[in-house]
Amino acid sequence: MSILLIEAFYGGSHKQLADLLQEEIEECVLYTLPAKKWHWRARTAALYFMQTVPANANYRILFASSVLNLTELIALRPDLGKLKKVLYFHENQLAYPVQKCQERDFQYGYNQILSCLVADIVVFNSAFNMESFLTSIGKFLKLIPDHRPKDLEKIIRPKCQVLHFPIRFPDVSREHDKDPESFFKVLLKLKEMDLPFHMSVLGETFTDVPDIFSEAKKALESSVLHWGYLPSKDDYFQALCMADVVISTAKHEFFGVAMIEAVYCGCYPLCPNALVYPEIFPAEYLYSTPEQLLKRLQNFCKRPDIVRKHLYKGEMDQFSWAALRGKFRSLLSTEPREDL
Structure with missing residues (x-):
């Protein structure tokens, strides 16, 4: 049990990575909290793990996602402070969109900055995620009315690196924050034009579901093949293999696991020319406006053969666990610090 994995929001891509590391890397032990009430996880998870993670002299490395307030946990559990502490950012709160700056809860971004200062290595799933976080630190700290800390970006940046989210691709053969309003508006316009198409809307449903989902499901009912969460990963990938096009209308995205999985299964991607997407996908798969997406x-x-015969021009293998395994093993193999 030399590697301690802590995931304060055990769902979605967070769960996917934690499970993969536990299964593929020896001597890992995993402690989690369910993926519910994200804000409360960010506020209180450290206190929970202080009580539930037993002391163990064999731990060498602590790996946690940035939902956890690492600073609080290390203060509450000094024994864990001696470990090599790796903080992994699936997303960051400094670049997370809010309607007005005043509405941003300062505490969440502040906690992530503190966690970076305590961590030995800070890992981001994309260059976009890393740069959007680091370059926002100075502006974010200006929200403090006086006695502001200085040069934190310079302190944190040397610890940072990009290590793409690793995806265990299937063996397949082929025959608010994601902006569902824009997605469904485009499909409703296609419906009004009487253009033939079928659609699948896949994914987990959380507590708050925008009204547009129920409205669109009713309006597009005759075109729906699948709607909602598919608990079987095989069924999920089968649905992707049946599709021709995968669409993102996200207003924020720091990596995009689902889009990459869909492309691997043979889908033609259409993504906003913004956020992380230009880093992941070649230019021909990007659009700048809803009108461009509709066109x-x-x-x-009208011409489905265009996408069915298309060969994707990007590179997917670089995101596979097979390609990234060695880097993650190296990340999780360093001895603990002796100077504490």
Whole structure:
């Protein structure tokens, strides 16, 4: 049990990574909290793990996602402070969109900055995620009315690196924050034009579901193949293999596991020319406006052979666990610090 994995929000891509590391890397032990009430996890998870993680002299490395307030945990559990502490950012709160700056809860971003200062290595799943966080630190700290800390970006940056989220691709053969309003508006326009298409809306449903989902499900009912969460990973990948196009209308995205999985299964991606997408996908798969997206989909509805015969021009293997295994093993193999 030399590697201690802590995941304060055990769901989605957070769960996917934690499970993968536990299964593929020897001597890992995992402690988690369910993926519910994110804000409360960020506020209180450290206190929970202080009580539930037993002391163990064999621990060498602590790996946690940035939902955890690492600073609080280390203060509450000095024994864990001696470990090599790796903090992994699936997303960051400094670049997370809010309607008005005044509405941003200062505490969440502040906690992530503190956690970076305590961590030995800070890992981001994309360059976009890393740079959007680091370059926002100075502006974010200006929200403090006086006696502001200085040069924190310079302190944190040397600890930082990009290590893409590793995806265990399937063996397949082929025959608010994600902006569902924009997605469904485009599909409803296709429906009004009487263009033929079928759609699947896949994914977990959490506590608050925008009204547009129920409205769109009813309006697009005749075109729906799948709607909602598919508990079986095999069924999920089978649904992706049946599709021709995968669409993102995200207003924030720091990596995009689902989009990459869909492309691996043979889908033609259409993504905003923003956020992390230009880092992941070649330019021909990006659109700048909803009108451009609608025009591309109109063309595909009329000429489905365009996408069915298309060979993806990007590189997917670089995101596979097979390609990234060695880097993660190296990340989780350093001895503990002796100077504490």
